[in-house]
Amino acid sequence: MAGHSKWANIQHRKGRQDAARSKLFSKFSKEITVAAKMGDPDPEKNPRLRLAVKEAKAQSMPKDNIERAIKKATGGEGDEYEEIRYEGYGPGGVAVIVEAMTDNRNRTASNVRSTFAKQGGSLGETGSVAFMFERKGEVTYPPEAGDADSMLMAAIEAGAEDVESSEDGHTIWCADTDLNEVSGALEAELGESESARLVWRPTTTTELDLEGMQKLMRLVEALEDDDDVQRVTTNFEASDEVMEQLAAE
Known part of the structure; x- marks a missing residue:
């Protein structure tokens, strides 16, 4: 990742x-x-x-x-929304999961399909890419929350499954059904986290070069601009060199 x-x-x-x-x-x-x-x-x-x-x-x-x-x-206000998940492939064969919340299924499906097509991707059937992800709880902390060893110990004590630490911060993973309990235990030990949410974590990744990343970013941004789309997840992988080039643009 x-x-x-x-x-x-x-x-x-x-x-x-x-x-x-x-x-x-x-x-x-x-x-x-x-x-x-x-x-x-x-x-x-x-x-x-x-x-x-x-x-x-x-x-x-x-x-x-x-x-x-x-x-x-x-107060019983607001529209009735339906939660829908769309799956497809982006530039370079990257798997894409789109989570939407809509009061008009036909409108949302049409918009999402059109966005994939315009940005060099293709919308697939339900289940076409989900097998490359697993549903997990994700809790994030900034770098100053502690070093890698202390974060690992806190995560183990809280019942988490895995920790990834880098210069950007710490990401703690747990079973999706344990997120509320794990995030609460971590906050009792480490203080307020930056975020705690359910995510799709890739189990298989697809590496992209700079051109592929540029195309993927355009697809994701176009999807996120849709009012019905709540979250977009991909399984891309890119080298530090590619990400540095992307940042320099």
């Missing part, structure tokens, strides 16, 4: 996240409202809502926006 954290940093430096902040908040609001509708409106009693609120806060979403999204659910 080389290059994934660097790609996130590149997007941030290029102002991508800032430019899309209002769109990002809209996606968080949708997830928070759906989570609150499906369970208890109290984040402490609703693991999915707790994680949604945490991720929103990590991206500096205002408290008022978060509370408004929860009130929509408790």
Whole structure:
């Protein structure tokens, strides 16, 4: 999975996240409202809502926006959304999983298929690429949270399965069903994490050169610009040299 954290940093430096902040908040609001509708409106009693609120806060979403999204659910407001997963291939044969939340399945499917086609990819059937990923819980901490050894020990004590430490920070993996418990135990030991969420973790990766990464970035950004798309995950791998070239553009 080389290059994934660097790609996130590149997007941030290029102002991508800032430019899309209002769109990002809209996606968080949708997830928070759906989570609150499906369970208890109290984040402490609703693991999915707790994680949604945490991720929103990590991206500096205002408290008022978060509370408004929860009130929509408790007040019976807001549209009824359906969660859908799309799978396909991007440039260079990279596997792509698109998680969407929509009130119009036909519109979303059409938009996602069109985006794949325009950006050199192809939309596949459900299950066409999911076998190359596993559903996991992911908790991240900044570099200053501790050294690799101390983070590994804390993760083991919390019941996690794996830890990846680099100059960009620490990523702790656990079973998807253990995320709420593991993230809580880690926070008791290490303090507030940067994020805690369910993700698709690649088990098989596809390496790309600079041209492939440029094309893939355009595909992912186009998909993320769709209001119905919540998250896009790929299984790309790229060398440090390629990522440095991408960052320098």
